Amino acid sequence: MKRGATREEIIRTTQEFIARNGIRAVRVDEIAQTLGISKRTLYEMFTDKNDLISACLDAMSRQQQEQIVACRKRRSGNPLQKTVRLMNEYIENLYRVDHSFLSDLRRKVIFAEHYDEHRGFWHKELTMLLDMCRKQELLLPEIDAAAFAEQLMGTLLDLRLNGTSREELSLFGRTILRGAATRQGIELIDRRP
Numbered sequence: 001m002k003r004g005a006t007r008e009e010i011i012r013t014t015q016e017f018i019a020r021n022g023i024r025a026v027r028v029d030e031i032a033q034t035l036g037i038s039k040r041t042l043y044e045m046f047t048d049k050n051d052l053i054s055a056c057l058d059a060m061s062r063q064q065q066e067q068i069v070a071c072r073k074r075r076s077g078n079p080l081q082k083t084v085r086l087m088n089e090y091i092e093n094l095y096r097v098d099h100s101f102l103s104d105l106r107r108k109v110i111f112a113e114h115y116d117e118h119r120g121f122w123h124k125e126l127t128m129l130l131d132m133c134r135k136q137e138l139l140l141p142e143i144d145a146a147a148f149a150e151q152l153m154g155t156l157l158d159l160r161l162n163g164t165s166r167e168e169l170s171l172f173g174r175t176i177l178r179g180a181a182t183r184q185g186i187e188l189i190d191r192r193p
Contacts, residue, residue, distance in 0.1 A: 005035040007045050007055075014056045022100030023053055023108060050110055057105075057114035064121050067093070072125065079132035080139070080181065080188045086129060087173045090122050090153065094160045094169075103161055123149050138185035152176060 005013075013035055017026050028049050032039045046052040071089050076082075094102065105115045123146075130145035152173065159169055178189050 005037050005041070009035060010037075010042060010045060010052070011056050011059050014052055015060060018053070018056055018101055019097040022098055023104035023111070025100070026053060028052070053111070054114070057111060057118075061114065061117050061121070064093070064118060068121050068125050078138065078188055079129050079136060080177070080185050081191075083126065083129040083133060084174060084177060084189060086122075086126055087152070087156075087177070088170055090126070091156060091160075091166060091169050091173065093122075094157065095166050099161050099163070102157065106157075119153065122153060126153065133181075133185065137182055138188060139180050140182060143180050148180065 010031065014026060014031055017031060026049065028042060029039055031052075032042050035042075042052070046055065067089070071086060077085075105111055105118075126149040127146045130139065130143065130149055133139040134141065134143055134145060155176070156169055156173055159172065164172070174189065178186055181189060
């Protein structure tokens with residue numbers, strides 16, 4: 001039997017359970033058993049299941065921020081190509097977890113702050129790129145970058161929750177961006193970086 005799992009180990013294990021099965025499926029006794037600790041030990045570090053899940057969501061948020069910063073550093077090309085790549089990263093992120101996790105996170109009021117924070121990272125980065133695209137006349141001038149980013153992200157999430165495949169989601173997002181692009185923007189999107 002493993003002795004004294006650390007807080008980080010408990011969070012990491014719980015994240016794996018959440019990603020595979022969603023928030024509602026998380027069972028504290030199953031996590032404790034997996035780690036070889038007692039529920040009492042787990043409850044010495046976390047007040048209750050919601051506290052544990054909150055700690056996991058905080059860790060996931062930090063990982064998201066790091067991922068977005070790393071993506072920003074890797075992206076090259078014009079702003080529209082960068083936007084397509086960021087959108088594809090967002091789509092990949094939606095598929096790293098089971099759809100039940102996304103549904104649970106979105107619907108459970110107690111975790112609304114985490115949901116908003118998660119979306120906020122992506123929204124800010126996508127809005128910034130879309131705004132750059134508009135300024136460089138790669139998107140139509142009437143496009144409101146923040147509203148467009150919000151609609152695009154919301155639609156992609158809804159489609160993911162409804163079972164759309166990764167490839168279809170990527171194609172759909174590309175098509176939406178293409179529809180908002182100027183002639184020059186369409187040419188850049190069609191080049192496929």
